[in-house]
Amino acid sequence: MKSKEDLIGMLNSICQNDTRYKIDVYTFVLAALNYTMEKLKRKGHVSGQELCNGIKEYALEEYGRLARTVLEHWGVKKTEDFGNIVFNMINSSILGKTDSDSLEDFKDIFDFKKIFEDEYSY
Numbered sequence: 001m002k003s004k005e006d007l008i009g010m011l012n013s014i015c016q017n018d019t020r021y022k023i024d025v026y027t028f029v030l031a032a033l034n035y036t037m038e039k040l041k042r043k044g045h046v047s048g049q050e051l052c053n054g055i056k057e058y059a060l061e062e063y064g065r066l067a068r069t070v071l072e073h074w075g076v077k078k079t080e081d082f083g084n085i086v087f088n089m090i091n092s093s094i095l096g097k098t099d100s101d102s103l104e105d106f107k108d109i110f111d112f113k114k115i116f117e118d119e120y121s122y
Contacts, residue, residue, distance in 0.1 A: 002094070007094065008023075010092050010094055011023050011027070011094075013092070014026065014089070014092055017088075018088055020075045020081075020084070021074060021075040021076065021081070021084070022073070022074045022075055024074050025071070025074035025076055025085060026085060026088075028055075028058075028059075028062075028074070029051075029055065029082065029085050029089075030089075030094075032051070032054055032055040032058040033046070033051060033054070033095075035054055035057070035058045036051055036053075036054025036055070036058070039054060039057070040054075045096075047101075048082075048086070048101065048104075048105025048106040048109070049105060049109055051082065051106075052079045052082055052110065053109070053110075055082055056115055059071060059116070065116075065117075067116045068113070068116035068117060071112070071116075072112075078112065079106050079107065079108065079109040079110060080103065080106050080107055080108075082106050083103040083104075083105065083106025083107070084103070084106075086106070087103060
């Protein structure tokens, strides 16, 4: 298990190499992964689609109507961005993957405007 300081150092390194996303979104995705695994009652692997759906629910829980604004502030505008973030963490050995996992697993899972604005209910 990596220490919090080691993890932050690794995430800072990722953000220096890939400036598209802020470090906050990486910690958010890790928290959303834990949320998703708890919701699915699973300790191991979750698919890209499962993670995206968990991220969506977690973002709405945490940020409500501001979810899209917060995510876009962090550099995330579509579900493929979550795939890039996850694979950045895989490439840094923060997360693992199966042989069948790919960036395509995160493509067009949901539309940000539709989910976070059009269909949002209080």
